[in-house]
Amino acid sequence: MDQNTPHPTDHNGPDIQALVDEGRNRIDWVHRYSPVMNGLVRRTVGDGSLAGKRIAVVVHLEAKTAYLAQVLADAGADVIAAGSNPFTTNASVVAALRDKGIRVVSEAGGTHATWEEELRAAADLEPDYIIDDGAELTMRVGIHRPDVFKRLKGVSEETTTGTARLHAMAAAGKLPFPALTANDARCKHLFDNRYGTGQTTVQAMLMLTNRQAAGAVCVIVGYGYVGRGIAEYLSKLRAKVRVVEVDPVRALEAHIDGHVVGTAADVLPDADFVITATGGMRAVTTPEFNALPDGAILCNAGHHDLEVDVEALATMAQRTTQGATDMVTYHLPDKDLHVLSNGALVNIAGGSGHPVEIMDLTFAVQGLGAHYLVNTPMDPGVHVLPRAVDDSIAAAKLDSLGVTLDAPRSEQTDNHADFIDRITL
Ligand SMILES: NC(=O)c1ccc[n+]([C@@H]2O[C@H](COP(=O)([O-])OP(=O)(O)OC[C@H]3O[C@@H](n4cnc5c(N)ncnc54)[C@H](O)[C@@H]3O)[C@@H](O)[C@H]2O)c1
Numbered sequence: 001m002d003q004n005t006p007h008p009t010d011h012n013g014p015d016i017q018a019l020v021d022e023g024r025n026r027i028d029w030v031h032r033y034s035p036v037m038n039g040l041v042r043r044t045v046g047d048g049s050l051a052g053k054r055i056a057v058v059v060h061l062e063a064k065t066a067y068l069a070q071v072l073a074d075a076g077a078d079v080i081a082a083g084s085n086p087f088t089t090n091a092s093v094v095a096a097l098r099d100k101g102i103r104v105v106s107e108a109g110g111t112h113a114t115w116e117e118e119l120r121a122a123a124d125l126e127p128d129y130i131i132d133d134g135a136e137l138t139m140r141v142g143i144h145r146p147d148v149f150k151r152l153k154g155v156s157e158e159t160t161t162g163t164a165r166l167h168a169m170a171a172a173g174k175l176p177f178p179a180l181t182a183n184d185a186r187c188k189h190l191f192d193n194r195y196g197t198g199q200t201t202v203q204a205m206l207m208l209t210n211r212q213a214a215g216a217v218c219v220i221v222g223y224g225y226v227g228r229g230i231a232e233y234l235s236k237l238r239a240k241v242r243v244v245e246v247d248p249v250r251a252l253e254a255h256i257d258g259h260v261v262g263t264a265a266d267v268l269p270d271a272d273f274v275i276t277a278t279g280g281m282r283a284v285t286t287p288e289f290n291a292l293p294d295g296a297i298l299c300n301a302g303h304h305d306l307e308v309d310v311e312a313l314a315t316m317a318q319r320t321t322q323g324a325t326d327m328v329t330y331h332l333p334d335k336d337l338h339v340l341s342n343g344a345l346v347n348i349a350g351g352s353g354h355p356v357e358i359m360d361l362t363f364a365v366q367g368l369g370a371h372y373l374v375n376t377p378m379d380p381g382v383h384v385l386p387r388a389v390d391d392s393i394a395a396a397k398l399d400s401l402g403v404t405l406d407a408p409r410s411e412q413t414d415n416h417a418d419f420i421d422r423i424t425l
């Protein structure tokens with residue numbers, strides 16, 4: 001809702017300067033609460049090595065992403081910005097980036113079709129490096145511009161689904177450049193996937209519906225980092241969390257975390273809310289819609305708008321009603337089901353995205369990842385950011401919080417030499 005709300009001046013014709021000012025305000029707010037980006041990242045990327053490097057930043061195009069683009073541009077990179085999702089681009093942020101001289105190929109309020117055109121335009125600008133989300137631009141460069149694909153010098157990937165796509169490309173022998181999986185950095189998935197998505201998904205679903213969490217039966221489909229974070233926030237708000245999983249270890253984890261685990265058929269008939277977080281497709285489709293009670297609310301925190309099968313729901317519905325917020329009600333013959341943000345990522349399409357503090361860590365991983373790709377000879381294939389870089393991000397964040405750590409003293413370290421020396425082979 002927030003991301004796509006038309007600017008107040010839109011009905012009077014575009015007031016570009018007002019849009020630029022609004023975008024600037026949003027980006028300044030991000031700057032204010034981004035100590036790792038402001039310190040460690042600016043210092044590292046500012047060493048001159050990024051000068052003239054063409055880097056496409058293809059992440060949800062809102063203010064925190066804009067700040068990453070700006071930090072890279074300030075370091076001399078030739079930045080191209082595009083949105084990673086058709087429904088999460090913010091008009092004022094686009095205007096502010098353009099005002100700064102950064103090339104932006106995306107517009108707010110687009111459709112799947114216009115988004116495809118925008119990503120094709122980004123591919124035609126022939127980036128050397130891509131900071132990607134969901135491997136959206138990387139895949140399209142491979143399909144539409146094989147010449148550019150073969151010349152790509154590196155990709156840094158934001159999220160779980162994009163990481164899976166890069167591994168699949170490598171397994172098929174179709175990854176001719178090094179790719180860093182930013183999502184695998186501990187400073188990314190431990191905080192972003194878990195706490196970022198936990199907080200903002202719960203915020204968005206309650207804000208869009210004006211409903212109460214306490215006592216509500218909330219079914220979470222997929223108990224990975226994202227699902228676990230959502231479950232944790234919901235249970236702290238006294239909701240009754242139910243989990244549907246297909247991986248036995250993750251299901252056991254949910255059980256030990258104190259949630260009821262069951263099949264969709266077991267848990268859906270009581271659901272007030274259903275939240276998908278699987279990274280796959282059609283996690284909730286016709287059989288699940290049939291199992292739900294009248295009035296259930298569905299939303300997605302996982303991958304694109306594919307997890308809640310809105311197309312199948314539309315074929316089951318006799319008619320739909322647009323709610324006052326970003327919610328559509330599907331009137332089925334025997335019940336009404338409500339879908340938030342058309343099944344797109346509810347925390348970004350229907351909210352403001354992750355907190356600034358979280359994206360300060362995530363974009364530190366991405367910014368330092370880009371710097372690492374530029375400066376380190378690497379073989380083609382999928383790589384993880386070195387542990388020392390990951391650690392330096394957490395150390396910078398702790399430093400900004402005034403937290404100091406003990407270093408292990410010599411008498412506390414055991415190199416196990418006492419028995420290893422005595423093993424004879
Ligand atoms: N909304 C956001 O801001 C945000 C943030 C981070 C990640 N993500 C996305 O969320 C998704 C999940 O990310 P993650 O890091 O938790 O991934 P993950 O791989 O850790 O967890 C996904 C879980 O879903 C389970 N699963 C898969 N298919 C299922 C099905 N049909 N039914 C039940 N369970 C199923 C898997 O077994 C796994 O445990 C990805 O698409 C990721 O890109 C979104």
Ligand SMILES: N[C@@H](CCSC[C@H]1O[C@@H](n2cnc3c(=O)[nH]cnc32)[C@H](O)[C@@H]1O)C(=O)O
Pocket residue numbers: 059060061062064065084085133134136158159160161192196302303304305345348352353354355359362
């Ligand atoms: N491209 C897919 C993949 C999921 S996006 C999930 C990623 O979005 C990122 N994200 C979450 N909130 C924000 C935000 O406010 N700004 C930019 N990126 C965000 C987060 O790092 C996470 O890994 C899609 O659009 O559906």
